[in-house]
Amino acid sequence: MIYIKxxxxxxxxxxxxxGGGYAMIPLIEKELESHNWMTSSQFYNIIAVSETTPGxxxxxxxxxxxxxxxxxxxSIVATMGVATPSLILILIICKYLLKYQDNGIFKNAFSGIRPVVAGLIIAAAFFVAQTSVFKKSVTVSTIxxxxxxxxxxxxxxxxLILVIVTLMLEKFKLHPILVIFLSGVIGVVFFYII
Structure with a gap:
């Protein structure tokens, strides 16, 4: 039964x-909470690993x-579950979108979806910040x-790691793959050694 779920x-x-993977983070967290499959802390550890692995x-x-x-x-079932809708939708889109791409309804629909995607990504950043930047959960009432x-x-x-990463990306223009690797090393030094 768990595999079907x-x-x-x-x-x-x-x-x-x-809007892609980052837009999914709040939805995944909500589903995990509703099924009591894991805590927010466990989930954000998985997000950290997911960000550093290829794909x-x-x-x-x-x-x-x-x-x-x-x-x-x-893992196989969950991966198939998340990938199947994209496969089905892209096949449908390939068939019809090229035919109707200049239609005003399609253009307006995508214009309406873009702000939602931005909002979901901002919400994901907020949720990740709550477990990594803050020791305790910060809400509007505790700000x-x-x-x-x-x-x-x-x-x-x-x-401090966030500042270092921002400097590596913006000031020194390091490649993101190198920044991810260096951030892992810094994390080990800061949280395990020190």
């Missing part, structure tokens, strides 16, 4: 996640979550306390 859950995520984050996340929930077969007592709420090691 995994497939259907990730099929639904794959079907309704416009799309959506497929990697589905594979890792499936493995945690149902072993190897669970005031976090501003008054930053040492109580903020994880300064993570913030």
């Amino acid at each position: 995994l497939f259907l859950t990730f099929f639904k995520i794959g079907l309704f996640s416009f 799309p984050i959506s497929v990697n996340s589905a594979t890792f979550v499936g493995y945690e929930v149902g072993g190897i077969f669970g 005031h306390d976090a501003a008054i007592h930053p040492f109580k709420y903020l994880n300064f090691k993570s913030i």
Whole structure:
């Protein structure tokens, strides 16, 4: 039964996640919470691993979550679930979009979808920040306390890594693959050695 649930859950995520893997993160988290498959902290560890391994984050996340929930077969089922809607939709789009690409309804529909995608990516960034940058969960009602007592709420090691990564990308123009590797090394030094 767990394999059917995994497939259907990730099929639904794959079907309704416009904008790629980062837009899926809030949907995956919501589904994991509703099924009690893992905690937010466990999920964001999976997201961190998914970001550093080759391939799309959506497929990697589905594979890792499936493995945690149902072993190897669970990872296969979850991966198939998240990829199947894209395959079906791209086949339909290839057939009809080229034929109707200048239609005003299609253009307006995609114009309406773009802001939603941006919002989902911003929400994903917020959710990831809650588990990596903050020691405690920060909500609108606790922002005031976090501003008054930053040492109580903020994880300064993570913030320092964020600053270093931003410098590596913007100032020194390092390749993102090298930045991911270096960030892993810095994470080991900051959180394991120090």
